[in-house]
Amino acid sequence: MDLQELRIFATVVQEGGITKAAKRLNRVQSNVTTRVRQLEDRLQTELFHRRGKRLILTPAGQTLLEYAERLLALASEAEAAVQHDTPRGVFRLGAMESTAAVRLPEPLSVYAKKHPDVVLELKTGNPTQLSKALMAGEIDAALVAEPVAEARFDWIVAFDEEPVIVTGQDHPPISDSGDLPRTVIVFEHGCPHRRRLEEWYAERRDLPQRTVELGSYHAMLGCVLAGMGAALVPRSVISSFPEAHRLRIHRLPKHQQRLRTLLIWQKGACPPKVAALRRILQGGDRPNTDQDPANGPSHK
Template sequence: MNNEDGYVLEMRLMDLQELRIFVAVVQEGGITKAALRLNRVQSNVTTRVRQLEDRLQVTLFHREGKKLILSDAGRTLYDYAQRLLALANEAEAALQEDEPRGLFRLGSMESTAAVRLPEPLSIFSQKYPKVILEMRTGNPVLLAKALLAGEIDAALVAEPVAEAKFDSIVAFEEEPVIVTAQNHPPIGDDEDVPATVLVFENGCPHRRRLEEWYAERKEVPRRTIELGSYHAMLGCVLTGMGAALVPRSVISTFPESKRLQIHRLPKARQKLRTYMIWPKGLCSPKVAALKRILMADKSAH
């Protein structure tokens, strides 16, 4: 390979979108989930991966049926791709002016987006009109992956936080509570546990807290129903379908909240922190501005 070919190859490696697709396929374990995460059709993701393999003249994945297994070359590229994407984000942040401007891609858990963020984001929009806010909701696992892949700039997630990968601040403290219909028997250390629970998908911190509570009691729910929103969950609780664990702050937004019965968890589990996280060492002006607003709001309360 001559110098010109090497230069072209180097420039092609800097196709950040191609690297983001490759990283998403690795982190999601396949084309289908990566396409969903990237909001692309599967054929496009497959084509971009094959183009990257052809361009580098290496096999990045071994294909076993529908499964993709990372090759040795793929593992090497994955390490470099993560560093290149992080460096690109750092370069973008360094080139920005001190005044926040441009697109700000923020991730958040649904409960936080619905209940906690409207006021601080309203303040943010008034202070920094040159910023365009874009919101993505999801569970902490998916949001952390999106942050590492450079798809969002910051995220609001529940503890625990991977401190080696992210900088963070405590943004909010929530009290998770179990809610049932009013005619449900008391729930306590010596009482029966609900037979049916209403939860979000795996990865939801409130679902994890509920599962831990059952495990401490050496019990398991007989039936678990997954739902996609807190208001749908509370509506089902109201009908007596089952119990749910939700942040107490969410209940205040539910029109029929007075018809719900609230059961507090043991004292050791009565608090759950929500963190604002961003990539280690990459605090852009937009991230710093939201951080200041959240910290001021927390101090005021």
């Protein structure tokens, strides 16, 4: 698909008509009209409804606009990457909700100060969603819990997390012989902490009687505090919860006490924007002062 045609099409949409688009593009109106018509002929579909001098996007036109904006942005990024080693442009980063809330504020603050020409955009989701978004080119890198598809991605270890079970203070100690939580509060399927909790139950040949799905860790901890059930969360998340002192923490067996968060990106392609974040996470571009209030020094 011709990028110049897409640029003309996108400009017509942005300017609201042929006349203003032609002026912005420094072209005659007939040329802009012809290029739009040629694009419609090539795609064999109308991109605009014509209402006199007004142009209104058709559903097909709206779909093409979304792709055109992505392709033009990618072309601009490719030019910048070839011409400069300095990070610049839009950096679309994906992260799990817990990582975005607790782990990312400090390194992203460092990143923003060191690379002011980069515009950071953050997308949250579970590892499955973020991996698919990365493969589709919707994001540039992602922070996800292991495991990852090593054939598709390059990666580094960004953070070590300790998943723990949290209950209200009056819940008895959790043991293999009994006293397992009967209600669990979890994220949707695809969440690595939910998967770890399900593995923990499976090892005990047991299942919770009730599962409640929520969309944020603080909401989950609030429900735990209210006595609605138990949850499995990264220990680092608990440190950011105002009522943490009213929670009871139960550690998992030793072989389940570690869950690494990885920074992943497309195999064989690490653009300057991603490389800059990689250096920060590995400690190369910031002082080694990171401290996890709940867990002591974090391991990078």
